[in-house]
Amino acid sequence: MRTLPKYLTQDELTRFFKAITSPRDRALFGLIYHYGLRVDEATAITVYDVDLKNHRIRIRRLKNGVGGERPLWRHTAKPLRAYLRVRKDAGAYLFTGREGPLKKRMVQTLFHTYAAKAGITGRSIHSLRHSIAVHLLEAGRGIEYVADHLGHTNIQNTKVYAQITNPYREQVFRDLEQHPKIVRLS
DSSP, X not given: OOOOOOOOOHHHHHHHHHTOOOHHHHHHHHHHHHHTOOHHHHHTOBGXXXXXXXXXXXXXXXXXXXXXXXXXXXXXXXXXXXXXXXXXXOOSBSSEETTEEOOHHHHHHHHXXXXXXXXXXXXXXXXXXXXXXXXXXXXXXXXXXXHHHHTOSSGGGTHHHHHHTHHHHHXXXXXXXXXXXXXOOO
């Protein structure tokens, strides 16, 4: 039996983002969460991949994932704008440190620092990817949408998230049971 991925609840994510004061880091982790990015996918984004005017972003997926141009979440556009206002011209990569593009290890360290400030333990940066998958399912999006959102080419890779949302499915079922459009048998 495959172990279920660890993810952050909405409350934990709220605390996590409140712990982040750096405009760069808010934009970085916002993108990672909202698009379910792997760290290497996030650090590969260039300034040319972001079109704030037309609310578009180009994602390059790894592991043979499906990338391409996507709508830019308004919740992500706001911290991106704030970051770009203070960003020093440091080359083509969107997220940079003192020595060029942010390194994977640095992003992981930043995640653990902010998670600790927010009182979150036992999670990794990849938990942000798992979180958006679970949250999209909880918001009523279908498994196909979640697979596309994560760039999965094989929907089997996405089905593990459906197991996490069983309590949500139970509630939907209970609500449907009472829905006036569902014929009740006497």
